[in-house]
Amino acid sequence: MGTRRSAQWYAADDRNSYIHRAWMRRGLPDDAFDGRAHIAIANTASDLTPCNAHLNEVARSVADGIHRAGGVALNLPVVSLGETQVRPTAMLWRNMAAMAIEEMLRANPIDGVVLLGGCDKTIPALLMGAASVGLPAVVVPGGPMLTGTFRGRPVACGTDVWKLSEEVRAGTLSAEEFRRSESSMIRSKGHCNTMGTASTMGLLAEVLGMTRPGVAGTPAPDSRLLAAAHATGVLAVEMVDAGRTPATVLSRGSFRNAIVALAALGGSTNAVVHLLAIAGRLGIDLTLDDFDRIGSAVPLLVDLQPAGRFLMDDLYRAGGLLAVLAELRDLLDPAALTVTGRPLVDYLDDAPVHDREVIRPRAQPLQPHAGIAVLRGNLAPDGAVIKPAAASPALLQHRGPAVVFDSVEDLHARLDDPDLDVTADSVLILRGCGPKGYPGMPEVANLPLPAKLLAQGVRDMVRICDGRMSGTAYGTVVLHVAPEAAAGGPLAKVRTGDVIVLDVANRRLDVDLPDGELAAREPAPEAVRAFAAPRRGWERLYVATVGQADTGADLDFLVGASGDEVARESH
Known part of the structure; x- marks a missing residue:
C-alpha cells in the first residue's frame, strides 16, 4: 500500500487492521485495501x-x-x-x-x-x-x-425578495401577488x-x-x-x-x-x-x-x-x-x-465572451471602481466595509442624524411607528448584531426602510450595522463594523441624533463628536441588555471564542492548520 495514509488503518495483519477491513467489506472488493x-x-x-x-x-x-x-x-x-x-x-x-x-x-x-x-x-x-x-x-x-419568471419578467432569487417585500410594505403590491411569486422564484x-x-x-x-x-x-x-x-x-x-x-x-x-x-x-x-x-x-x-x-x-x-x-x-x-x-x-x-x-x-487563453451585455469589456465596465471599500474612523477603528457597486452613488458621501436601534427586536418594534423621528437624510443604525452580539453576525444590515418613507418614494438610505447582509441584497449599507458593539466597539455608544459622516471616497466613517466625548460615554444600557449571553452549548463556546469580522470571525482556537495525524488506536 506504500505511503497511502489509509494504510495506517488497513495495511497490517494485527487485530486493529482486521477490524477496519472487516467492517468496510460491505460491498468493497478485496483489492480495495491493496493500495487504492x-x-x-x-x-x-x-x-x-x-x-x-x-x-x-x-x-x-x-x-x-x-x-x-x-x-x-x-x-x-x-x-x-x-x-x-x-x-x-x-x-x-x-x-x-x-x-x-x-x-x-x-x-x-x-x-x-x-x-x-x-x-x-x-x-x-x-x-x-x-x-x-x-x-x-x-x-x-x-x-x-x-x-424563473413572474409577471412576464425574470425573477432574481433573493434580490427580488427584498424588492417585492418592500413593495408590499409600500402598498404597491398585494400580499396575494407577493405569495404567488414564491413558486416562480425557485x-x-x-x-x-x-x-x-x-x-x-x-x-x-x-x-x-x-x-x-x-x-x-x-x-x-x-x-x-x-x-x-x-x-x-x-x-x-x-x-x-x-x-x-x-x-x-x-x-x-x-x-x-x-x-x-x-x-x-x-x-x-x-x-x-x-x-x-x-x-x-x-x-x-x-x-x-x-x-x-x-x-x-x-x-x-x-x-x-x-x-x-x-x-x-x-x-x-x-x-x-x-x-x-x-x-x-x-x-x-x-x-x-x-x-x-x-x-x-x-x-484563460481559450475563454471567449459570447455576450458583451452580460460580461462587459474592460474598457466599458458597468462601474470603473467596484471593489469592496474598507472604511475606518471613530465609529469603526478596526474597519467596516461597503459595496459601492450595490449602493446609491448620491449617498456615498453623506451627513445625517442617527436613528439608533439597539437590537433586531427593537428595530421590528419601532421601525414603522408613524411617530418615529426619521427622514430620508437620517442614518439608520442597528447594533448588537456582530459575531458575539446576536450571536452569529446575522444578515440584517440591509435594514428595511421605514414604511412612511417608502410611501414617500424613498428606496435607499445610509444604513450602518455590525452584522452582515445577504449577498443578494443591495443599498447603501455599511456593515461588518469592527469592533462590534458587544465587543466594546464605539457603535454601542452612539445616540439617536448624533451626526454621522460617511465619506466613501476618503474611506471614512465617523460620528461628529470630539473623541474625548465619545470615549467618555458608557455603552447604551438597552444595547447591553440585548447582547447575547448564552448559558450552554455551541452558542456559549462561540461567544466566548469568536473573533471579529475584520479577521474572519473564526474561533480563536481554530485559526491555523492542524494536520492529518490522528491518535493511536483504542481497540
Whole structure:
C-alpha cells in the first residue's frame, strides 16, 4: 500500500487492521485495501438545505469518476447549513461545521476528499476544514438554479425578495401577488441565481484554484455539472498520487486573484469574512485592508443582480468565470496554481465572451471602481466595509442624524411607528448584531426602510450595522463594523441624533463628536441588555471564542492548520 495514509488503518495483519477491513467489506472488493486511494466525498446534501438537495446525485457522478481512476469512493455526509432555514443565522454554525468537517477528515481512513457544497456557508466551511487538515482536496460547487419568471419578467432569487417585500410594505403590491411569486422564484434545484454569497463563493473557490477550471457557475440542473463531477472524481485520485494539498495550491497570490474577481463579479460582502477565515487556517497573511488595496480600483465587468441586470445562467451562457478573468489577466497572479497543478492563467487563453451585455469589456465596465471599500474612523477603528457597486452613488458621501436601534427586536418594534423621528437624510443604525452580539453576525444590515418613507418614494438610505447582509441584497449599507458593539466597539455608544459622516471616497466613517466625548460615554444600557449571553452549548463556546469580522470571525482556537495525524488506536 506504500505511503497511502489509509494504510495506517488497513495495511497490517494485527487485530486493529482486521477490524477496519472487516467492517468496510460491505460491498468493497478485496483489492480495495491493496493500495487504492480512498477518497471521501464530503457531502452537504440535506433536505433542510434546499440549495444542496441535489448533491447526492452529484456525489454519484463523483464516485463513478473515483472508481474509474482506480480509487475507492466513500460518501461522508457532513454538517449542512440551510441559509434560508436555520435560525437565528447560518453563520452561527459555519465554524462548527468547519470544525466537524476537519475532525471527520482527520479521524477517518481517507487519502483525499472531494468537497460538495452550494449554499452560502457550506463551501466556506468545507474549505476551512479541508485547509486545516491538509489532505488533497477539491471542490465541486453545486451550482445556481435556473431563472424563473413572474409577471412576464425574470425573477432574481433573493434580490427580488427584498424588492417585492418592500413593495408590499409600500402598498404597491398585494400580499396575494407577493405569495404567488414564491413558486416562480425557485424554478429548479440549485442555489440563488443572483451574485449572492452562494454564487460568489462557488466562483471564488475556482479562482482560488480549488475546483477544476471551468466548473464553477455551471447551473445545477445542467448535465455538464455531472460530467464535471465525474472528471473531478478522476482528478481527486490524481491529486492523492501527486500529493497536491490545499497548502500547495493556495497561496497569497490565490487570495489576490480572489479579491480581483470579487470586484469584477460584483460579489457578496460575505466573501470578505470567508476569505479571511480560510486564509487564517493556512497561515496566509491576508488582512481587511488587502481587499481595498487590491480590489478597490478593479472595474465591475459582470452585469448581474443585485449590482446589475442579469442572472447566473446568463453569466454561464455568456462565457462564464474564465471569460471574466481573461479580461483581467494582467491583474492576476500568474503563479497561482489550481488543483490540476497548472496555474489558473493557463486556462484563460481559450475563454471567449459570447455576450458583451452580460460580461462587459474592460474598457466599458458597468462601474470603473467596484471593489469592496474598507472604511475606518471613530465609529469603526478596526474597519467596516461597503459595496459601492450595490449602493446609491448620491449617498456615498453623506451627513445625517442617527436613528439608533439597539437590537433586531427593537428595530421590528419601532421601525414603522408613524411617530418615529426619521427622514430620508437620517442614518439608520442597528447594533448588537456582530459575531458575539446576536450571536452569529446575522444578515440584517440591509435594514428595511421605514414604511412612511417608502410611501414617500424613498428606496435607499445610509444604513450602518455590525452584522452582515445577504449577498443578494443591495443599498447603501455599511456593515461588518469592527469592533462590534458587544465587543466594546464605539457603535454601542452612539445616540439617536448624533451626526454621522460617511465619506466613501476618503474611506471614512465617523460620528461628529470630539473623541474625548465619545470615549467618555458608557455603552447604551438597552444595547447591553440585548447582547447575547448564552448559558450552554455551541452558542456559549462561540461567544466566548469568536473573533471579529475584520479577521474572519473564526474561533480563536481554530485559526491555523492542524494536520492529518490522528491518535493511536483504542481497540
